[in-house]
Amino acid sequence: MASGTGSWQTPGCGSSATILCLPPAVRLRIYDYLGMRGSTSSQVRDGAKEACVFDLNGKRHLLPWPSRPLDFHGLLVSCRVLYDEASRLLYSTNHFTIRYSDCESLDALRNLRADTVVALRHLRVILAEASCHIFTGKACGFGSMCCTETVVGKMVGTPSRWCIDNHSHDKPLGVGSVNLDCGAGQLLFEWDSVAGYLGASVRKDTLELALVCDVCPTDDGVAVARSVMSSLLRLPTTKGCSVRFCKDRDSRLQQLAEEAVLYSCRIEPRNPSPTVPDQPVTSPVSLLLSLPRELRHQILEYTDLATPWAQVTWSPDHNLRGFIASRGDCEELELEGQSCPPSRHHGCQFNQCGETWPSISRGCYCRLKHSAFSSTSPSACNCWEPPLALFLTCRALYEDAQAVFFSRNRFIVHDRSSDLDVTYDIPEPVGAAMDEETYVAGPGHTDHTGILDNPESAGAGA
Numbered sequence: 001m002a003s004g005t006g007s008w009q010t011p012g013c014g015s016s017a018t019i020l021c022l023p024p025a026v027r028l029r030i031y032d033y034l035g036m037r038g039s040t041s042s043q044v045r046d047g048a049k050e051a052c053v054f055d056l057n058g059k060r061h062l063l064p065w066p067s068r069p070l071d072f073h074g075l076l077v078s079c080r081v082l083y084d085e086a087s088r089l090l091y092s093t094n095h096f097t098i099r100y101s102d103c104e105s106l107d108a109l110r111n112l113r114a115d116t117v118v119a120l121r122h123l124r125v126i127l128a129e130a131s132c133h134i135f136t137g138k139a140c141g142f143g144s145m146c147c148t149e150t151v152v153g154k155m156v157g158t159p160s161r162w163c164i165d166n167h168s169h170d171k172p173l174g175v176g177s178v179n180l181d182c183g184a185g186q187l188l189f190e191w192d193s194v195a196g197y198l199g200a201s202v203r204k205d206t207l208e209l210a211l212v213c214d215v216c217p218t219d220d221g222v223a224v225a226r227s228v229m230s231s232l233l234r235l236p237t238t239k240g241c242s243v244r245f246c247k248d249r250d251s252r253l254q255q256l257a258e259e260a261v262l263y264s265c266r267i268e269p270r271n272p273s274p275t276v277p278d279q280p281v282t283s284p285v286s287l288l289l290s291l292p293r294e295l296r297h298q299i300l301e302y303t304d305l306a307t308p309w310a311q312v313t314w315s316p317d318h319n320l321r322g323f324i325a326s327r328g329d330c331e332e333l334e335l336e337g338q339s340c341p342p343s344r345h346h347g348c349q350f351n352q353c354g355e356t357w358p359s360i361s362r363g364c365y366c367r368l369k370h371s372a373f374s375s376t377s378p379s380a381c382n383c384w385e386p387p388l389a390l391f392l393t394c395r396a397l398y399e400d401a402q403a404v405f406f407s408r409n410r411f412i413v414h415d416r417s418s419d420l421d422v423t424y425d426i427p428e429p430v431g432a433a434m435d436e437e438t439y440v441a442g443p444g445h446t447d448h449t450g451i452l453d454n455p456e457s458a459g460a461g462a
Contacts, residue, residue, distance in 0.1 A: 020081060031086050034072040038093035039360075053124075053360060056098040056108040088119045095122040095360050099129070100187055106194045117201035121239075122208050124362055125194075127187055127228065128170040130214035131247040172214045172246070174221030184224050192231040199234040208240040208376055209264070210362035217250035217371070225253055229260040237266045240376030242365045253371035261373045289396055296400050304387040305401055306408040308350040313412045353381040 019027060031037065039052065076083050076090075100106055112120075173184045198207075213228045215221035225245045232243070241264040245253040262268070288296060353366050365372035367381045374380045390401040 020079075024085075027082075027085065028089070031072075031075075031089050034075065036072060036086055036090045036093075038095065053095045053097055056096055057101075057105060058108075084115070087116050091116055091119040092121050095124070095362075096120070097124040097126065099126040100190065103186055103190060106190050109194050110197050114201040117198060118203055118206075120202070120207060122360075122362075124210035124212070125191075127191055127211070127213040128173050128215070129212050130169050130172045170214065172216045172221065174216040174218055174224045188224065188227050188231070191228060192234075195231040195234045199236060202236055204236045205239050207235070207238050208362070209235070209238050210242040210365075210374075210376075211260075212244045212363060214247050215245055215253065217246055217248065217253060221246070222252050222256070225256050229256060229263075232260055233263055235264065238264050240374075241265050242362050242372070242374035242376050244363065244365055244370050244372035246371035248370065249368070250371045254367060254373070257371055258373040261375050265375050267375065289394075293400070297404055300390070300400055300404040301408055303390065303404075304384055305390065305404045308384050310408060311410045311412070313414065315414050350382055350384040353383050 019030070022030075035052075072086070076086055098106060098109055106125075109125075173187070209232075211228070211232060213225065215224045228245075229243075232241075241261045243257045243260045243264075245257045288299070291299075353364075362374070362376060364370065365374035365381060366383055367373065368383050368385055372381075387401070391398050
């Protein structure tokens with residue numbers, strides 16, 4: 001075989017017509033027809049193509065199931081020329097996932113040829129998954145994480161029947177020294193081996209990597225997460241990275257996940273290690289409080305004190321969650337073929353970061369639900385959370401924050417124990433047709449109502 005004018009040629013094409021005799025552009029159309037090229041967001045939105053994530057553990061695909069089987073394995077094993085062409089297209093345009101289950105479950109990654117690894121663009125590695133993860137841009141379980149039952153808009157912390165019947169979850173790593181020494185030890189060895197192999201072939205700034213390794217929020221769990229992070233850093237600079245270390249929120253694991261992503265992408269940490277200044281540095285709070293009160297209020301209006309849709313609900317039954325920021329129903333409108341009104345669509349980016357349809361999701365890396373962090377759009381979390389620091393810094397800033405919070409948001413007070421499932425008419429420019437979501441609960445389910453109502457709970461100061 002010889003190469004000329006940038007296309008593949010085979011000797012004796014005239015006597016024996018084969019697919020190799022076709023022009024490269026025609027062969028590329030054949031690969032497209034067989035389903036090798038990944039779908040784009042516009043194709044999924046228009047219904048021209050289905051979103052598909054390939055499973056390297058052996059299954060041909062994950063949900064949603066394609067309308068027709070994807071069977072092009074024979075083409076890949078027919079000859080080296082076709083394999084090089086087809087695999088380059090397949091691995092560079094599709095999303096792949098692999099899950100650890102035993103010492104041989106990650107072999108599929110190690111068995112990839114070096115030039116195939118070079119073509120890889122989207123990879124998700126699941127080492128341990130203690131709760132369901134979404135993988136097509138829509139949450140599994142028909143609109144919500146299926147691990148929790150949805151009852152009249154209220155999340156109940158019990159697995160749904162649909163989830164129990166269709167999914168199996170891993171136990172979080174780091175449950176005592178026995179788990180750490182045995183099961184977790186083998187997993188860490190296999191992951192380090194795979195990370196080393198990928199690091200030797202992956203090119204800089206080409207791979208978008210997602211990593212899920214749910215551990216317990218204990219000292220042993222943190223040790224496992226640190227080891228996973230250490231192996232991750234054997235890879236060259238990634239184009240984008242998403243890491244989840246726990247299905248629940250934990251401050252230590254959250255910080256590790258953020259550090260892992262920032263180091264993987266070689267991004268400067270947002271809070272670098274402080275250095276000893278030559279001259280005393282004036283506190284930013286002192287500078288803010290030196291401004292006139294009216295100007296301070298204008299500055300605070302650009303913080304999270306103003307909720308995305310400027311609407312908040314409160315009930316005595318929400319004493320463990322504080323105030324609840326309302327959210328729009330953009331997702332439901334899109335499913336009905338409608339568009340979210342511009343007057344309120346600006347706020348959609350601040351809730352439900354896991355909903356990425358029509359883009360294929362890398363999973364849910366919401367920092368309000370999990371100990372996770374992502375640098376990759378659209379998986380990066382921009383979800384709104386209450387700015388507790390503004391209420392806890394000092395008395396003067398507490399009073400300013402309280403004034404802005406109550407003046408910039410519309411409040412709905414009700415006495416029902418369950419969340420409301422009604423629609424509110426909200427004046428422009430805030431928008432209309434709101435439902436509600438529980439966003440205000442801070443770390444450890446802090447009671448924000450007490451902070452807002454009692455200035456004595458704020459920090460002592462000016």
